[in-house]
Amino acid sequence: MLDCGEGSLGQLSRRFGREALEERLLGLKCVWISHMHADHHLGLLRVLSHRAQAARRAGREGERLTVVGPPPLSKWLRTYASFDQAQYDLVHNARLFPSNEWVGAGCREVLKGLLAEGLGVDVVTVPVKHSCRDACAVIVSDRCAEGETPWKIAYSGDTRPCQSLIDAGRGATLLIHEATLDTPLEEDAKAKQHSTTGEALGVGGRMGAYRTLLTHFSQRYPKVPPLEEVTAHGAAAVAFDFMSVDLADLPSLPSMMAPLARLADEQGWHGLYGEAAE
Template identity: 30%
Template sequence: MSAPRFAFLGTSGAVASAQRDNTSLVVEADGVAILLDCGGSAVQRLRRVGVDPLALTHVVVTHLHVDHAYGLPSVVRQSGLLGRRAPLSVVCRPEHVEPLRALLTVFRLWDRPDLFPIVLAPIDLTPGARALTTGALSVATTPNDHGSMPNFAVRAQAGGKALVYSSDTRPCAAVATLAQGADVLIHEATFAERDRTDHRSETHASAADAGRVAAEAGVRRLILTHVGADYHDDVAALAGEAARHFGGVIEVAEELRFYTA
């Protein structure tokens, strides 16, 4: 059983740029893959990193902000055109089952006899509850704190290695708890500390916040993602800001390359 590897298909916040697309990543172990959030053209980007879109068993939609969910109908439609017959599970919060069903219905992708089965799979909201097991991958979740938008963080592990994806959140003790003992924390860093406002800090984290959460969790490595478009030309400054609070390895996520937990 091998450790999970993962690739960022997108690393930007709500606004994409020429360098960075909306946040999405694929996690793979022993030939089985799951998609964490679904912004951008996920199928095209999966192919660019060498992952067969038909290898996906689950798409995890952490919350219903546009930049994390708008690519789902495209993934479903293209998977059908590629000949998918196996069921695809869409993992989400319980209150997001019906909105996601409605989204797929708009594009005539729900409950079609000529399309593979789509299973909407609500998570258990108990912190640390197991959400899914597929192949060698085991995934647990915990609610985080994204202001008024219900959301959750994800822990994926295989082969004795674990990574945690914060999704969008302000600094949150529940995320640090989920990340205890993990090898990698993938944490949002939407803004720099110098640009903190009450509005931003109600729903998102700065790079400094991400560093503090990584230190609290005791992880080995911190990867910053969901970087606001204003910072795409100066991501090194965000890494430096996080380093003032976390002494481990710090990187800013790069798109379309594989990492290993």
């Protein structure tokens, strides 16, 4: 799970149904947190707590969840999660940087090996440019069997366009990038340390990402952000609540944009509510 904002457990329950929720929680191996803004980490306690309860009921208490996140997450979890006896192992994002002298290559390789063994994927994090200290992006790569085509997913968290993310995510199958504001609002995006639609699409292009999926739209856009630029792009789409995308369907992902744009027009979904906190 990449980021876990407030309401994540409720969203999972609505998406998969109450019956399947426990199974999904027990199947969850790792939660990665990009930074300490509430809309990215506040739902973690409930997910941990409900997962621990589900594990007790299923007699699977020993199966610990790996949580990867910024250093302040340790104290936050120690302060609040102790009441629920949640079972997790915490890894700091900085320990998974592509190169980081103070961590030590040996330690980094051991950690990566453990994650790869437990999750079946390679995980690399990179520092990004956001208004929150220690903000990171993540790149998750498949460790597929010989002869299969490996996939690679890059997720930006919250950031301005960032070269370290472009370098680490080079050739990604899918880039999931924040696009908080529409392209004309670049000055606002700079001030708030977010990206515009145009900037996010530009990152996808420079990275050589096969598909770019935009997310984290400002509350200025009550239903959907302006869709024209993404629709015209041809290799991108916008994400929305409860969206599910099978990687096998990525080739046709951009083709959903034209009908979505038409639906938005018909329903009158566009329109600004004015400034809102991001």
